[in-house]
Amino acid sequence: MGTIGADVAKLLLDLVYVVSLAAIGAAASWFRANTTAAQRALLGALAAIAVPFVEREFPTLSGAMKAAKAVSLVLEWLRRRGIAMTLQEIEAAVEAAYAEAEKSGILAVYAPPPAPAPTAKTAAS
Secondary structure (H helix, E strand, O other): OHHHHHHHHHHHHHHHHHHHHHHHHHHHHHHHHOOOHHHHHHHHHHHHHHHHHHHHHOOOOOHHHHHHHHHHHHHHHHHHOOOOOOHHHHHHHHHHHHHHHHHHOOHHHHOOOOOOOOOHHHHHO
C-alpha cells in the first residue's frame, strides 16, 4: 500500500510540474504578444529586480504572497514613472522573471538553510 501511495504522490508532483511549465509558457507568450520591445525591456528589468528583492526581504511569505508582493512593487514603480500597464502584463512579467531566477539559481541564494541533522544528544532528549 505504501508503494502505491508513493507512486501516486510522484505522479501528482509530475503533473503539477507539467502544468506549471505550461502556465509559465502561456504567460510568457501572452506577454510577448501584447507589449512593445521597450515596454518588455523595462517591465522585464523591474520584475527581475522585484523577484529576488521579495525573496530576500520577505522570506516568511508564501509563494503566492511573494508573487503578489513582487507584482505590487512593479506596479508601484511603473505608476511613479507615469507608465500604465495592465495587471495581466505585470503578472506575466513577474512569472517570467521568477522562472528565469529559479532556472539560473538566483533564488537558491535566498533559500533558508537546511535544518541541522539531529545529533545523538538531541535525539536522546
